[in-house]
Amino acid sequence: MAPAPVSASQSVLVPTYARAPVAFERGEGPWAITADGTRYLDFGAGIAVNALGHAHPHLVKTLTEQAGKIWHTSNLYGAPDGERLARRLCEATFAERVFFTNSGAEANECAIKMARKYHAAKGHPERFRIVTFEGAFHGRTLATIAAGGQQKYIDGFGPKVDGFDQVPFDDEKALRAAITPETAALMIEPIQGEGGLRSVPGRFLKLLRQICDENGLLLIFDEIQTGVGRTGKFFAHEHYGVTPDIMSIAKGIGGGFPMGACLATEEAASGMTLGTHGTTFGGNPLAMAVGNAVLDVVLAPGFIENVGRIALRLKQSLAELKDRHPGVIEEIRGEGLMLGLKLHTPNTDFVNEARAQGLLVVGAGDNVVRLLPPLIVTEADVAEAVSRLDKTAGAIEASLKRPAAE
Numbered sequence: 319m320a321p322a323p324v325s326a327s328q329s330v331l332v333p334t335y336a337r338a339p340v341a342f343e344r345g346e347g348p349w350a351i352t353a354d355g356t357r358y359l360d361f362g363a364g365i366a367v368n369a370l371g372h373a374h375p376h377l378v379k380t381l382t383e384q385a386g387k388i389w390h391t392s393n394l395y396g397a398p399d400g401e402r403l404a405r406r407l408c409e410a411t412f413a414e415r416v417f418f419t420n421s422g423a424e425a426n427e428c429a430i431k432m433a434r435k436y437h438a439a440k441g442h443p444e445r446f447r448i449v450t451f452e453g454a455f456h457g458r459t460l461a462t463i464a465a466g467g468q469q470k471y472i473d474g475f476g477p478k479v480d481g482f483d484q485v486p487f488d489d490e491k492a493l494r495a496a497i498t499p500e501t502a503a504l505m506i507e508p509i510q511g512e513g514g515l516r517s518v519p520g521r522f523l524k525l526l527r528q529i530c531d532e533n534g535l536l537l538i539f540d541e542i543q544t545g546v547g548r549t550g551k552f553f554a555h556e557h558y559g560v561t562p563d564i565m566s567i568a569k570g571i572g573g574g575f576p577m578g579a580c581l582a583t584e585e586a587a588s589g590m591t592l593g594t595h596g597t598t599f600g601g602n603p604l605a606m607a608v609g610n611a612v613l614d615v616v617l618a619p620g621f622i623e624n625v626g627r628i629a630l631r632l633k634q635s636l637a638e639l640k641d642r643h644p645g646v647i648e649e650i651r652g653e654g655l656m657l658g659l660k661l662h663t664p665n666t667d668f669v670n671e672a673r674a675q676g677l678l679v680v681g682a683g684d685n686v687v688r689l690l691p692p693l694i695v696t697e698a699d700v701a702e703a704v705s706r707l708d709k710t711a712g713a714i715e716a717s718l719k720r721p722a723a724e
């Protein structure tokens with residue numbers, strides 16, 4: 319049997335996380351299971367990572383087969399599975415070039431470097447600044463905390479990396495004012511994930527494209543959380559008919575294996591010539607095998623359409639839930655299977671109470687609780703989750719009433 323979770327006071331892990339007092343030994347589809355056999359319905363999916371749930375047979379088979387062949391070769395040699403995955407990503411998107419990474423933040427680092435290098439290679443090294451948007455989250459490296467602009471992530475880590483100008487969300491005037499002869503690109507999540515499931519209006523995304531075209535800027539979409547079928551399209555920007563020049567992806571593409579990628583048009587990637595960027599692990603054969611296996615499932619006919627159908631059912635049920643619990647739930651947000659409950663009551667209490675009800679959900683900024691189920695959930699799973707959310711909201715209401723009654 320697996321050891322019990324280690325208490326925070328005994329842990330030697332750097333204590334940057336407030337870990338819930340529960341640990342999982344295995345999983346089955348949308349269920350995460352502890353060593354003592356307690357089953358939790360996992361509507362967090364490891365923060366939108368386990369796109370196909372836990373222990374998906376096709377992913378398990380692919381990874382174990384690859385593990386018996388070769389794990390790692392470095393980027394000094396040919397990468398047939400990487401070539402294949404890159405080609406499949408290009409065929410299914412706007413992209414013509416792919417650089418593989420191990421994480422989302424590294425995919426964004428690549429996007430940022432690519433945008434700067436594009437202008438430098440065209441004789442404009444002074445064009446290195448990138449405009450980002452309030453409430454953004456782009457990762458935890460030094461450059462991506464500067465891009466995200468959240469003071470709590472920046473404080474204490476020395477001088478903020480230069481070259482990021484942040485403007486309010488959906489504010490055309492502020493955006494136009496922030497663009498200078500030094501601007502290289504605009505960078506945005508089509509739906510803010512960590513920031514609280516705020517959807518960027520389609521007309522604003524169209525405006526970004528137009529402003530980029532007018533000013534010779536590159537448009538970068540961070541689809542690390544919104545991508546790979548999560549919103550009911552392969553990538554969220556497809557809902558709006560706007561295409562970026564560069565796009566970062568991660569989370570769902572590995573189905574739980576750590577990987578990411580920076581996708582771009584040939585033109586946007588044109589500065590990234592021999593020797594300008596690199597990675598030891600990125601594009602590793604284990605990751606490439608799993609990435610291809612994820613696409614086998616996600617790009618199979620009807621899969622993403624089914625995500626949209628299930629998502630609609632979930633969203634309708636959440637709207638009913640909000641009507642039943644108006645003192646707890648203020649608003650339903652998001653798209654596809656990336657939905658948020660904006661709450662009147664503290665979201666951390668809700669996350670903890672849901673866990674007590676056997677349901678895993680994830681907090682986000684702006685007092686939102688995120689529902690990010692694996693894309694393989696059925697209507698029965700959705701009904702079960704909604705029933706547990708109902709009990710959760712009911713328990714929170716009861717706790718609100720208690721002090722007055724006593």
Ligand SMILES: *Cc1c(COP(=O)(O)O)cnc(C)c1O
Pocket residue numbers: 420421422423424426455456457458507511512540541542543568569
């Ligand atoms: C998770 C996330 C990141 C960072 O990805 P890591 O793999 O944690 O580095 C960046 N941008 C968005 C939108 C994310 O959701």
